[in-house]
Amino acid sequence: MANPRTKNDDVKLALGLVGPGLVGKALLDQMRDYLPVLRETRGIDVSVLGIANSRKMLLSDRAIDLSNWQQVFNEATHPSDLVGFRDHLLTCKDPVVPVIVDCSASDHVSDFYKIWMESGVHVVTANKKVNSGPLERYQAVRSLQKDRKVHYFYETTVGAGLPVISTIKGLVDSGDRIASVEGVFSGTLSYLFNNFKAGARFSEIVAEAKASGYTEPDPRDDLSGTDVARKVANLARESGLELELSDIPVRSLVPKELESCETSEEFMRRLPEFDGKMTRLQEEAARAGEVLRYVGSVDVAAGKGSVELRNFPASHPFAQLGGTDNIVLIRTKRYDPQPLVVTGPGAGADVTAGGVFADLVKLCAHFGAPS
């Protein structure tokens, strides 16, 4: 049966997903539900032809059935090989656009972007490691993007699905000058300080957050500020600064004495010893009519990034945060004195997967899908 004419105009994506964890799973679910609509209404035809984690991979010559991928993946036995994974996408016979979506958090996976992009494979990522990792690797990816005309989308690396990266990009692309970017970039640390009010004990709020699933399994991974620093490094580079992660001073909230605790349980048991110190900071802020917030900042003129615990007056947008929301405040030549502010859930599988999915649709626009 001949394809109707419009089918020949379809943009065909051969997609490989690396990292079928929480975000990857949510993305596969969203694609299962919405790809039929995109095919029908927009001529966007996405076939998932591979799924890989750190141990093994599933390769398929036909679009993997997204209502049943988990079972098929469970049965896969092929050891993970991220070069072979790329090669599989490149063997597709149709005129297709090869793209690898990285929903892992792996530094190892990040080392493959260069190899993928050199072969003309486009990359959409939720993984923060390239944009915040070694400048050399980052710049190699940027050069390939330009020289090989491959696309690289990473909206979700700051604020998940919130429009942060694309907003900064639009400003820079139109000749605006970023002056500063600052915000609360961790849902966990947002929650902790939004709830750290008079009478509260910091360690108890950490315990609550852990119980609610708002922290990493070891809360020190949040409290160390490293994840926030990665976002600051990423934003600094978007703003035109060439900063290494190590250039960014980070105020860790893990007491020195507890860094060496062997288990997160031991850490949590001993954390109350340091409540007094945190309470003093909270009270000091309250006396000035202010609140504590854990913020990441990029100051473009000073050429610096930082991650700090700072006081903000009650009228400041950061003081009005709720829940686990992120907030990003962008000042530019044009957005001055009033900044451009984006607020909302900046973590979570669904909104992150949604941001990745939106990046995929943007990628298709580059290959003729209607805007």
Next chain:
Amino acid sequence: MANPRTKNDDVKLALGLVGPGLVGKALLDQMRDYLPVLRETRGIDVSVLGIANSRKMLLSDRAIDLSNWQQVFNEATHPSDLVGFRDHLLTCKDPVVPVIVDCSASDHVSDFYKIWMESGVHVVTANKKVNSGPLERYQAVRSLQKDRKVHYFYETTVGAGLPVISTIKGLVDSGDRIASVEGVFSGTLSYLFNNFKAGARFSEIVAEAKASGYTEPDPRDDLSGTDVARKVANLARESGLELELSDIPVRSLVPKELESCETSEEFMRRLPEFDGKMTRLQEEAARAGEVLRYVGSVDVAAGKGSVELRNFPASHPFAQLGGTDNIVLIRTKRYDPQPLVVTGPGAGADVTAGGVFADLVKLCAHFGAPS
């Protein structure tokens, strides 16, 4: 002299600007300053080949010198003809991408989008009239966009350069469902109610806003709410509703008795007669710990849009607005219960022109410019 190889890869835009008013002028200035950088770094080569207002137009076979366009335009004598304007862009010999940028606010100009797009001319607009005007015209433009694969960008039609339209588009494109969009969409009305506090007189704040240049020459054009209703119609359509502007009930702040004032001076002179009524509303809100805000809303489930004066508790994001800022609050299947919120200057020549410029760069991405 042979062009260097990279020059052949350039994306070449043949651009015609309709409406060299405040926004159009700012755009030409921004392009004068930043196009050389875009050409060098991104291979984006934009030539402004025509400028038109309602009376006359300037057509040029070579890129108009943007440091001197005003003088050349002043000397132009060719009567405005928006079909001839299009034809001029289509006669360019190079393989160029023809685009018309509409920085007017004209309904008449909006009637030409269809004619332009039928010929394969792309449209970038800051003009709200098509997206909020008759559904039939709007849908014709949408059909052409799809069938002729022409592009249509209009980020600045709500909130100027704030990422509102693109954010909703990304959500819808990735299968999210918009539940509601509400916000303060008028810088003027934002200012009036942000400053309408205990002891203030509404008419005096209107007079201050007028003196500061925050209102239209006749403040009734702001107070009528029509401009807000246009944004609501636009957002409703982005959210999947097929609403006519006339389907949206609007709470006008122009007292019935003053609708017929012949001049804005007469209106301003008589406005204090109605201060008592406004003060009562303000006091009633204050007694409940609330504030008044003039908001536009789209309720997707109810299939409705509205423009109202409503009360909001002090903790609500709308209550925390300052200056002439806009705010947009988007609730979706994924952004629930916490919404996605964008705040910032939503009017002004520079940020609006910047948003139009960013749209132009996005258009270039569709023709091979690196992302």
